Amino acid sequence: KRVAILISGGGSNMVRLVEDMQRGGHPATPVLVASSDPAAAGLARAAALGVPTAAADHRAYRGDRAAFEAALLEPLLDARPDILCLAGFMRILTPAFIDRFAGRMLNIHPSLLPKYPGLHTHARAIAAGDTQAGATVHEVTTDLDAGPILGQARVAVLPDDTPETLAARVLDGEHRLYPLILRRFASGSRERCDL
Numbered sequence: 001k002r003v004a005i006l007i008s009g010g011g012s013n014m015v016r017l018v019e020d021m022q023r024g025g026h027p028a029t030p031v032l033v034a035s036s037d038p039a040a041a042g043l044a045r046a047a048a049l050g051v052p053t054a055a056a057d058h059r060a061y062r063g064d065r066a067a068f069e070a071a072l073l074e075p076l077l078d079a080r081p082d083i084l085c086l087a088g089f090m091r092i093l094t095p096a097f098i099d100r101f102a103g104r105m106l107n108i109h110p111s112l113l114p115k116y117p118g119l120h121t122h123a124r125a126i127a128a129g130d131t132q133a134g135a136t137v138h139e140v141t142t143d144l145d146a147g148p149i150l151g152q153a154r155v156a157v158l159p160d161d162t163p164e165t166l167a168a169r170v171l172d173g174e175h176r177l178y179p180l181i182l183r184r185f186a187s188g189s190r191e192r193c194d195l
Ligand code: GRF
Pocket: 007, 008, 009, 010, 011, 012, 013, 014, 042, 087, 088, 089, 108, 109, 110, 171, 174
C-alpha cells in the first residue's frame, strides 16, 4: 500500500509512521509527505528519511480553500496514494477533498474522542478535572473529528499537569498508537485496537 502523509509543522507523528514503514515487514510504504506550510520542520525530516516532499502554502491562498486544496492535490494525486494519513495537519479540509479519499483517510487527534473535538484539548481536559486523557486515530469523514474510531491511547492526567506536560505525555501515546493503527489499517483490518 502507498501512503501519503499530510503535515503542518514538526511532523513527529509522520516520522514515527515513516520509520515504522521502513522497519520492514510492513504492508505499506511512504510515497509522499506534503505540508500546508513550506517552512514546516517536518519537510526536512521527511527528506532526511528519503521520502519525497511537497508543500502548498495555505497563506498564499488565504480565504480560497478550494484553490489551496487544488494546489495540495496536484503532488498528492501524482503520488497515487492508497491511504492518506493526516499527522499534525492543522487545516480543515472541505467535503470535496475528503470525498476523494473516503474510507482510506486517517487522522490523529490529541484527545479521547468524542471528548474535546477541536483545539486546546489538553487545557480542556485539565479544566474538567479529568484523570485520564489520550489520543484517537479515526477515519476522516466530513464531520470534523468524528469519523469511526480505529484506536485510542490512554494516559494519566497528573495533579500538577499543565497543558504542556500533558501534551508531551499524550504525544508519546500518539507515537505509540498511530504506527500500530496504520499497520493494521494497511493490512485490511478495520477492527478497533486501544493502548
Ligand atoms: C501535536 O499537538 C499532536 O498532538 C497533534 O498535532 C500536533 C503536532 O504533531 N496530532 P506533529 O509533531 O506535527 O506530528
